[in-house]
Amino acid sequence: MSTEKKEMPEVISSIDWKWLAKLMLTSRAMDDKEENELVPNKDVLYQFSARGHELGQILLGSQLTHQHDAASAYYRSRPLMLSLGLSLEDAMAAPMGKSGGYSDGRDIGVVCNKPGLDGPTVLPMAGDVGSQYTPAIGWAQGIQYHQNELEEGEYDRAISVVLGGEGSVATNGFWSALTIATTQDLPVLFYVEDNGYGISVPGEFQTPGGNIANNLYSFKNIRIFDGDGTDPVEAADLINQSVNYVRDRKGPALIHLTMPRLNGHSYQDNQAYKPEELIQEEQQNDPLDSLKSFLVPDRFSDDDWNEFKDNAEQDIEEASEAALSRPAPDATTTKRYAFAEKKEDGSLDTQLVGGLAPSKHTFPESSEAPEPEKQRINIVEAIRRTLDYELETNPKVMVFGEDVGAKGGVHAATMGLQTKYGDERVFDTSLSEEGIIGRSVGLAYSGLMPVAEIQFRKYADPATEQLNNCGTIRWRTANQFAAPIVVRMPGGFAKCGDPWHSLSNEVFFAHAVGWQIVMPSNAQDAVGLLRSAMRSNNPTVFFEHRNLLDAKYARKPYPGDHYVVPIGKANMLQEGEDLTIVTWGAMCEQVENAVSKMDVSADIIDLRSIMPWDKQAVLESVRQTNRCLIVHEDTQTAGFGAEISAVLSQEAFKYLDAPIERLTMPDIPVPYNVGLMDSVLPTSDKIIDKIESLVAF
Incomplete structure (x- = not known):
């Protein structure tokens, strides 16, 4: 040896x-x-x-x-x-x-x-x-x-x-x-x-x-x-x-x-x-x-x-x-930090690590007043131009996902951005939604602003763990860390339906702690909401409805590079006296079409933001009209309409002259066949029937 x-x-x-x-x-x-x-x-x-x-x-x-x-x-x-x-x-x-x-x-x-x-x-x-x-x-x-x-x-x-x-x-x-x-x-x-x-x-x-x-x-x-x-x-x-x-x-x-x-x-x-x-x-x-x-x-x-x-x-x-x-934690503070908060003096109560806020990053000026151009654009172009401006003015913005690079995205929303900004800022990823979202979280920790694309809402399912964890970071670290990211996520029905590409299911994210969820119904709101999301200190799901991406209804003039829509602020599409209709996404078009065919005066509220949602706007309207119809594409059982209905029942009960009504998808996936799809989607004709019965009650 x-x-x-x-x-x-x-x-x-x-x-x-x-x-x-x-x-x-x-x-x-x-x-x-x-x-x-x-x-x-x-x-x-x-x-x-x-x-x-x-x-x-x-x-x-x-x-x-x-x-x-x-x-x-x-x-x-x-x-x-x-x-x-x-x-x-x-x-x-x-x-x-x-x-x-x-x-x-x-x-x-x-x-x-x-x-x-x-x-x-x-x-x-x-x-x-x-x-x-x-x-x-x-x-x-x-x-x-x-x-x-x-x-x-x-x-x-x-x-x-x-x-x-x-x-x-x-x-x-x-x-x-x-x-x-x-x-x-x-x-x-x-x-x-x-x-x-x-x-x-x-x-x-x-x-x-x-x-x-x-x-x-x-x-x-x-x-x-x-x-x-x-x-x-x-x-x-x-x-x-x-x-x-x-x-x-x-x-x-x-x-x-x-x-x-x-x-x-x-x-x-x-x-x-x-x-x-x-x-x-x-x-x-x-x-x-x-x-x-x-x-x-x-x-x-x-x-x-x-x-x-x-x-x-x-x-x-x-x-x-x-x-x-040591004393026990202060139970009066347990609800704090689900979202970013402000101090008593109005300044941001900034996390120590994550996102742009700790570096005192400043953004270009913003305004809630649009400066519309003459030509109307679709939502795809609205998204592209907003991403372009934020990439140009903020070197910490990164845009990525499957096929967002050379191809420009399966919906063309990122067309040309990689050529303009390079493949370190606009890039393709491997086919792993877990990887897309988890990577986004780590990039946000490092002080960057990731804008990730999930090609369709259904494809987000493998990323559920990372999405849920991202939303709770600020709360579970008592405001030491946060991961403000933007997740662009197309979904909903289009020229046809199917159980895989047409899923809406926005209520899932409404139940995910710490997430903001926005759903623009037109190009102007798409610009304002996406810009607000990219400058927010909270993670945001930006839901792009497939049927609206190039729809005539959704086309609006580009509102300018400074335009923002505050997250959580609804839009009154039209005012009326007979009833309140609360809706969002592609259902805005269906509701407006229905009301235009009727001799009825209605407040039509486009929520625009699901989390947080504009409770005050809805309550004020219902207290004036005394009736409410909620229309959404998501399935009915425990859909977000149920949350709105519950709040109205509690806080506006004495003002109601009729039961709160909901018109939604039944509790099934969206069918592929167009006839089958139309048979279950909330359509203008179905909305008309609901309005007639509600007004006549």
Whole structure:
């Protein structure tokens, strides 16, 4: 047997091993305190141990030193947070649901974030597996954009890191992020912690052969690193190599480190699904023991190590006591920050990270008064011209989606924009709605204004997780982060129907916390609403109705480059006395056609915005007309008309001379056959019948 001593990698001499040992012992003491005392006492209600994962995370954190580095982590990443400066008191207080910290008691305590005001940023974590990947991709692309397009040299060598377990490599988010990173050559490091189990499911069920690194060696344009996450020397060397590979702009990289999960998935998990011999083997493979063997006695004595351990336990006792003494979060503020807010002095209560507001970005002047040109344009041209002006005047605007580049969009709304502004600002994406929206979120975090296109409303379904998470960012981080993005989304019936391209379903987004939803019925409103959305500090769904894109009804003169429509302000299409008709989108045309054929005087209100909706305008009208008909294309059960009806029943009941009526699609998809489609859509004839019965009541 050879007794030749293995040469140490150069990085070993640069590591502060005392700091690392103390931090690892501190993380372990934190888990001990929670598992042995705080959880049994019900001071902590959700607990996810990091035991076994600490070594690699702390080594990784020591490498994240650039001011524009970011980590997109997950619920087992507290050691990384500690290595990046999370205070012990905040780390203990958050799982207790106490005030302060990174969510002020709003989110599960291990779901962290860290605004990068004095160092790297930790992007808001999420509780769902795999959703951390595509926002990290957006941040990486943001680094490239700031460096190349905005010529900000301070972004040189910055990187994005995304952490996940071996279970997460089976998710859509992982594969979407991997595709984008490798095809776009982004500065991102995938850090995969493999403890062999996704809760109780073995890794072989997540990826063939159980090792994602082996499966990716054949991938183009990504460097793979694979090793033992319990070996201090090997882990330190591989992490250093992988980080520098990405920093040197050689391309994306993935590091796969094996390690034991020394406790259950969460406190309640007793690991009964594991063979006893495996549990014993994992305990013998504790990276803390490996670290001690490496450091003692060569670098520190047993007494030193014991002192580190005693101090760590004492620090955790003190931090725990201080955290327990914190007050509960102020329940009177729980409803705050679903949307951006203003302070008492009228100034914006700006988030710390995300969107244009933190940089004090200023926009060109705006006006609610249109300056119409002579020629009428359709909605497609209205969208194109608005995007063009905002791209020209705001270098932080990016427009992207499937086929928006050279083709100009499947509806031609982005025609010519890539030629004019280049493919870093107007570009095509891979066919992944998860990737489109998740990437948008990361780009917004990096201080940009992404305008993403989902080709049809139905195609947004795979992006539901990212859309929902985007809307709740401001609330769940207590206004520390926000991701103001615009998602352009055509939908609704057109020359024919079908269950895939003709879906409306705007009520889904009305129920998604934190989202603004606007639905223009004409070209003028399309300009004003899109410009308002692109300058808003909230995420916005801009719904483009397919039947209106080139419709004669929707054509209006271009209202000028400064025209805006305030989000949440309805438009009175015509005034009357007999009844109020509330509608939006393509139904505006049907309603106006119906009323024009009748001897009836009606207030016709085009909501324009579904969230927020103009309650005051509707209430004032109904209090004058005493009757109300709500017409929308979405299905009836729990459609948005039901919300309007409920508000009117509560706040205008004494003014009503007839029941509130709704005319909607039945609870079925839109049929393809034109005759079948017309049989179920709200049409002018059906609206006439409803008006007649309502007025005669």
